[in-house]
Amino acid sequence: MAQLINIAARCEKIGLTRSYSSSVPIVKMFIDGQFVDSKSTEYTEVHDPATNKLICCTPKSTLTEMEDAVTSAKKAFSTWRHSSVLTRQTLMLRYQGLIREHSKDLAANLVQENGKTMADAEGDVLRGLQIIDMCAGIPNFLLGESMNNIATDMDTISYKVPLGVTGSICPFNFPAMVPLWTFPISIACGNATIVKPSERVPGASMILADLFSKAGAPPGLLNVIHGQREAVNFICDHPDIKAVSFVGSDQAGKYIYERSSARGKRVQCNNGAKNHCIVMPDANKNKSISQIVGAAFGAAGQRCMALSVAVFVGNSKHWITDIVEAAKRLNVNAGHVPSADFGPVISPQSKSRILELVESGVNDGAGLPLDGRAIKVPGYENGNFVGPTVITRVQPHMRCYKEEIFGPVLLCMEAGSLDEAIQLINNNPYGNGTAIFTTNGATARRFTELIEAGQIGINVPIPVPLPMFSFTGNKKSFFGDNNFYGKSGINFHTQTKTITQLWRAGDATDISTATTMPTMQ
Ligand code: NAD
Numbered sequence: 001m002a003q004l005i006n007i008a009a010r011c012e013k014i015g016l017t018r019s020y021s022s023s024v025p026i027v028k029m030f031i032d033g034q035f036v037d038s039k040s041t042e043y044t045e046v047h048d049p050a051t052n053k054l055i056c057c058t059p060k061s062t063l064t065e066m067e068d069a070v071t072s073a074k075k076a077f078s079t080w081r082h083s084s085v086l087t088r089q090t091l092m093l094r095y096q097g098l099i100r101e102h103s104k105d106l107a108a109n110l111v112q113e114n115g116k117t118m119a120d121a122e123g124d125v126l127r128g129l130q131i132i133d134m135c136a137g138i139p140n141f142l143l144g145e146s147m148n149n150i151a152t153d154m155d156t157i158s159y160k161v162p163l164g165v166t167g168s169i170c171p172f173n174f175p176a177m178v179p180l181w182t183f184p185i186s187i188a189c190g191n192a193t194i195v196k197p198s199e200r201v202p203g204a205s206m207i208l209a210d211l212f213s214k215a216g217a218p219p220g221l222l223n224v225i226h227g228q229r230e231a232v233n234f235i236c237d238h239p240d241i242k243a244v245s246f247v248g249s250d251q252a253g254k255y256i257y258e259r260s261s262a263r264g265k266r267v268q269c270n271n272g273a274k275n276h277c278i279v280m281p282d283a284n285k286n287k288s289i290s291q292i293v294g295a296a297f298g299a300a301g302q303r304c305m306a307l308s309v310a311v312f313v314g315n316s317k318h319w320i321t322d323i324v325e326a327a328k329r330l331n332v333n334a335g336h337v338p339s340a341d342f343g344p345v346i347s348p349q350s351k352s353r354i355l356e357l358v359e360s361g362v363n364d365g366a367g368l369p370l371d372g373r374a375i376k377v378p379g380y381e382n383g384n385f386v387g388p389t390v391i392t393r394v395q396p397h398m399r400c401y402k403e404e405i406f407g408p409v410l411l412c413m414e415a416g417s418l419d420e421a422i423q424l425i426n427n428n429p430y431g432n433g434t435a436i437f438t439t440n441g442a443t444a445r446r447f448t449e450l451i452e453a454g455q456i457g458i459n460v461p462i463p464v465p466l467p468m469f470s471f472t473g474n475k476k477s478f479f480g481d482n483n484f485y486g487k488s489g490i491n492f493h494t495q496t497k498t499i500t501q502l503w504r505a506g507d508a509t510d511i512s513t514a515t516t517m518p519t520m521q
Pocket residue numbers: 169170171172173174196197198199227228229232247248249250251252253255270271272273303304404406432471473477
């Protein structure tokens with residue numbers, strides 16, 4: 001009960017209400033600058049992954065409510081599109097300050113709804129905040145192109161102009177960072193936005209909406225609706241939503257990409273992953289081992305850039321024993337416990353899926369030198385915990401290799417040479433991230449040249465680019481043309497207008513008519 005009282009205090013602050021039942025709050029929506037109750041009678045329960053206690057319920061927004069959100073966004077857009085770039089910059093600078101000020105509140109919400117550790121949750125907020133930092137530089141990003149005297153007395157200028165209303169569909173694993181990957185950029189570019197957070201972690205988006213409003217955002221620029229398939233379909237189908245951003249699993253990404261594209265929308269989908277690293281025998285052993293362990297098991301392996309497969313070249317395979325020993329030392333506990341290295345996975349269903357995939361590996365003949373399936377965390381016996389797990393002798397045909405596990409499980413494979421390891425990785429359909437551990441520059445360079453994944457780390461296990469670059473996953477891990485954030489993100493959220501103008505003295509007296517194609521000489 002004590003826990004619910006604490007939650008209630010936080011809920012009140014972020015616009016949650018307790019009207020659903022005597023003790024469980026229902027998450028509000030954020031429409032037209034107001035936190036509003038949904039009239040829906042359908043909800044998704046949100047549980048604390050460390051205890052499985054009910055925290056709150058996410059409503060499935062009704063069609064009328066979602067229409068209200070679009071109407072509000074369209075109205076906001078009609079004014080905002082004409083706002084000065086400096087006005088948008090000022091809004092982002094104010095927002096930046098408020099997020100920084102409230103980053104602990106945001107992180108605490110993430111710990112509770114997602115289960116990640118406090119330190120990891122603060123990282124989630126910080127990586128999102130870095131997008132606001134980027135948006136504070138929006139005047140530079142929106143610079144167009146121009147050419148004086150492209151023909152006699154003629155100039156051409158191109159502007160990056162907004163699209164209208166955009167939509168963003170988010171996953172559970174980065175409740176703050178992923179919404180921040182999209183809506184601030186969209187708005188800084190002059191659009192208005194509808195965000196649909198994961199129904200499993202709605203709180204962070206509500207706090208972000210509250211802070212955006214406090215930063216002075218006009219009503220309707222950012223709207224938050226909730227739900228699952230119906231809300232997704234609504235965003236994909238609505239003719240006034242011009243662009244759709246999605247981050248989540250492959251299945252949903254394929255569905256959303258096809259459905260939105262079929263309606264002529266621009267779409268960017270960041271999907272699932274299977275990130276490999278290569279461990280060369282010349283690598284710095286201790287550093288590589290600690291990097292691999294952190295990247296494989298951090299956030300309980302629930303990062304799209306988690307290292308899920310290590311390919312050992314030659315004698316580096318003997319380091320697997322050290323990796324197992326280092327993994328055994330990790331402290332698995334509830335996210336708010338300060339000594340926790342990682343917390344529970346998001347749901348009992350997710351835990352069952354992970355355990356089943358581990359079992360499938362064993363049945364397919366793989367080794368299991370570290371088995372975290374039976375872990376018990378004292379005081380949190382009902383939580384969705386999976387201990388660090390290492391599977392060896394993995395082969396490409398095994399189900400545990402072919403499917404994304406999205407849990408604290410490291411698969412170990414072996415290769416006879418660098419080129420064999422590269423080929424193995426390139427044969428995998430995913431292309432989110434990859435890394436190599438080596439002290440040899442020529443090896444690193446060959447890897448960089450030949451590897452097909454979109455984000456490459458050289459002695460960097462999770463090479464997620466900062467927003468002066470873009471998040472550049474490829475192959476099955478990304479559908480679309482323009483990646484998230486950076487210059488690609490700006491391109492995604494803008495269209496180009498090109499103006500060709502002729503200001504020639506004496507035009508008023510020149511009445512000649514040309515019917516040929518203008519060659520502008
Ligand atoms: P998910 O696909 O289950 O959910 C993501 C969003 O899609 C949610 O808002 C959900 O309501 C909606 N959704 C879910 N199933 C749907 C369906 N069948 N049809 C339409 N909409 C649907 O993903 P998740 O479990 O929340 O997140 C984990 C996944 O996201 C992992 O696969 C991970 O690799 C991926 N991810 C990728 C990146 C990246 O940048 N590539 C980043 C974060 C997460």
